[in-house]
Amino acid sequence: MENEDLSRHAVHVRQNIVKMVTLAQSGHPGGSLSIVDMLQVLYFDTMRLDPKRPHWPDRDRFVLSKGHTVPALYATLAERGFFPEEELWHLRQCGAMLQGNPDMNTTPGIDMTTGSLGQGLSAANGMALTAKLDRKDWRVYVIAGDGEIEEGQIWEAAMSAAQYKLDNLTLFIDHNGLQIDGATEDVMDVMPIADKFRAFCWNVLEIDGHDYDAIKGALAVAKTTKGKPTAIIAQTIKGKGISFMENVVSWHGKAPTKEECRQALAELGGES
Incomplete structure (x- = not known):
């Protein structure tokens, strides 16, 4: 898909993230806004999938390990045609399909239920190993947060992925530098991320997580890398696209007011 089309989808997805979180x-x-561009490349340009057949056995799989940023995934799935956009306006409502963390049992297009941080990569390892054992060519993609990789289970999973040579596995690290309690370097310094994954025998790429050509290029390299999994360290901006949210830690888990929503949508070029 052309970059201008990806950008158009990204703008709409960001608008819907703001609206759905405000309504809820x-x-x-x-963190939802920081992963939008990676999701657009995955779902519109890279992954093999069929929205009409969300359980198609030969589809590529995606695991949102940082499950609390699921508004970005829900908005992307709606944009891709997995379910009507109207479902977004019922986010986190009792009895609604779209809850605060992904649920593979209720939502078309969700391949893994996540929420407890640090567990998504382990689940993705299992999927990727299954494909290897069954001699299937589908691939597995994961997005984890840079705060999330403070979890020890991530590194156990990283070691296992290298041990089993899961070259059909690609992990994005959403490196926006902020987590719920502040900067990652202050809470529990995760740097140097790239060197740590290299030490765990991964193929490691470092990119701008908002540059479509860079994302596409990194995914292309991951597909041709044999014998080891790939980690893509994506430098991103928390709250990307909205001036008063960008790089502001308090927007980790806070809903906009109606006025803030109007301002955000105006900045994104939508209804104000």
């Missing part, structure tokens, strides 16, 4: 008065806008 609950959710995590900051």
Whole structure:
């Protein structure tokens, strides 16, 4: 897909993230906005999938390990045609399909239920190993947060992925530098991320997580890398696209007011 089309989808997805979190008065806008561009490349340019057949056995799989940023995934799935956009306006409501974390049992297009941080990569390892054992060519993609990789299970999973040579596995690290309690370097310094994954025998790429050509290029390299999994360290901006949210830690898990929503939508070029 052309970059201008990806950008158009990204703008619409960001608008819908703001609207759905505002309507719910609950959710995590900051980290949702930072992963939007990676999701557009995955779902519109890279992954093999069929929205009409969400359980198609030969599809590529995606695991949102940082499950609290699921508004970005829900908005992307709606944009891709997995379910009607109207479902977004019921986010986090009792009995609604779209809850605060992904649920593979209720939502078309969700391949893994996540929420407890640090567990998504382990689940993705299992999927990727299954494909290897069954001699299937589908691939597995994961997005984890840079705060999330403070979890020890991530590194156990990283070691296992290298041990089993899961070259059909690609992990994005959403490196926006902020987590719920502040900067990652202050809470629990995760740097140097790239060197740590290299030490765990991964193929490691470092990119601008908002540059479509860079994302596409990194995914192309991952597909041709044999014998080891790929980690893509994506430098991103928390709250990307909205001036008063960008790089502001308080927007990790705070819903906009109606006035803030209007301002955000105006900045994104939508209804004000």
